[in-house]
Amino acid sequence: MNLTSNVDQSLQASGKVLLGLDIGGTKTAALVVDERLNQLSAISRPTETGNPEGLVAGVIATVREALKNAQIPASELIGIGVAVPGLVDPHRGVVELAVNLNLESYPLGRALAVELGAPAYLENDVRTAAMGAYQFARQEEPLRHLAYLSIGTGIAAGLVLSGQLYRGANGMAGEIGHIVVEPQGPMCGCGMAGCFEAVASGTAIARMGQKQMDLGGQLITAEFVYKAASQGHEAAKAIIQQVSVYLSQAIQLLIMAYDVEKVVLGGGVTKPGPAFLEPILGQLSLLRAQSALAEAMLPATKVTILPAGYNAGVWGAIMLATGTPVYAPA
Numbered sequence: 001m002n003l004t005s006n007v008d009q010s011l012q013a014s015g016k017v018l019l020g021l022d023i024g025g026t027k028t029a030a031l032v033v034d035e036r037l038n039q040l041s042a043i044s045r046p047t048e049t050g051n052p053e054g055l056v057a058g059v060i061a062t063v064r065e066a067l068k069n070a071q072i073p074a075s076e077l078i079g080i081g082v083a084v085p086g087l088v089d090p091h092r093g094v095v096e097l098a099v100n101l102n103l104e105s106y107p108l109g110r111a112l113a114v115e116l117g118a119p120a121y122l123e124n125d126v127r128t129a130a131m132g133a134y135q136f137a138r139q140e141e142p143l144r145h146l147a148y149l150s151i152g153t154g155i156a157a158g159l160v161l162s163g164q165l166y167r168g169a170n171g172m173a174g175e176i177g178h179i180v181v182e183p184q185g186p187m188c189g190c191g192m193a194g195c196f197e198a199v200a201s202g203t204a205i206a207r208m209g210q211k212q213m214d215l216g217g218q219l220i221t222a223e224f225v226y227k228a229a230s231q232g233h234e235a236a237k238a239i240i241q242q243v244s245v246y247l248s249q250a251i252q253l254l255i256m257a258y259d260v261e262k263v264v265l266g267g268g269v270t271k272p273g274p275a276f277l278e279p280i281l282g283q284l285s286l287l288r289a290q291s292a293l294a295e296a297m298l299p300a301t302k303v304t305i306l307p308a309g310y311n312a313g314v315w316g317a318i319m320l321a322t323g324t325p326v327y328a329p330a
Contacts, residue, residue, distance in 0.1 A: 025100030081320030130158025
């Protein structure tokens with residue numbers, strides 16, 4: 001879908017509101033916007049993951065609270081975008097498999113559309129966030145081609161090419177977290193050894209910190225490692241240096257493979273902001289020094305990070321809600 005034209009045409013003609021949902025394994029974020037994409041309400045509530053019916057009931061309760069805060073009746077909704085972690089069939093509105101949500105072959109689009117009386121649009125969470133990142137980045141400069149790299153518990157990318165979300169043949173485009181970069185490296189959850197995700201995700205950073213920082217059994221997170229590195233802890237600095245090498249390689253891969261104008265970084269591990277980004281930019285600088293091609297293709301201006309207050313998932317879901325519905329209530 002063309003993100004810009006759909007927003008302009010469908011919203012300005014309606015005068016009603018859109019709803020964006022980012023349904024995660026621990027929390028569900030909801031965003032209500034008006035026809036000019038002005039935020040009317042935004043909330044986040046725990047996700048019920050015991051069974052599909054409980055999940056839908058919890059999501060509906062979150063939506064109704066968001067609409068109440070915006071003083072908007074559900075009848076004003078003209079579209080619902082939904083980001084889901086897992087394998088999604090957006091054409092049928094079915095979650096094929098979302099382990100964290102305890103869903104398998106479940107028609108979530110239909111369930112939400114029936115309850116809320118508006119068409120529902122489903123997509124994988126990282127690909128949805130790519131649309132949100134595109135919406136954010138194009139406010140800063142004109143763009144047509146963008147890669148969004150999410151670094152959190154895992155690593156994945158989403159692609160917007162020629163202004164359209166690119167899904168690939170099986171809806172798996174951008175799953176670079178499972179490209180092997182260290183064949184003798186640690187085991188990845190996918191079953192292979194040395195994937196990007198196994199050496200540079202938040203989980204990997206925490207594991208390395210636990211093993212190498214020698215803090216007497218203290219529970220260590222990726223955020224803790226970045227903070228310790230910024231305070232001069234040598235083992236933490238070494239971990240961040242190595243992670244930044246891998247992440248710069250991931251950025252290089254995306255730029256060289258897809259010739260995008262911008263790579264936007266997001267996800268929980270990016271919260272340290274400059275402390276996260278600067279070591280990566282340093283590694284890209286080293287790559288540029290080695291090759292004229294790298295110098296031309298990898299300028300520092302091609303890489304940016306989402307600001308802490310911007311939720312790419314729910315804004316991407318808003319973009320989804322302007323497209324062709326996968327299920328519309330009778």
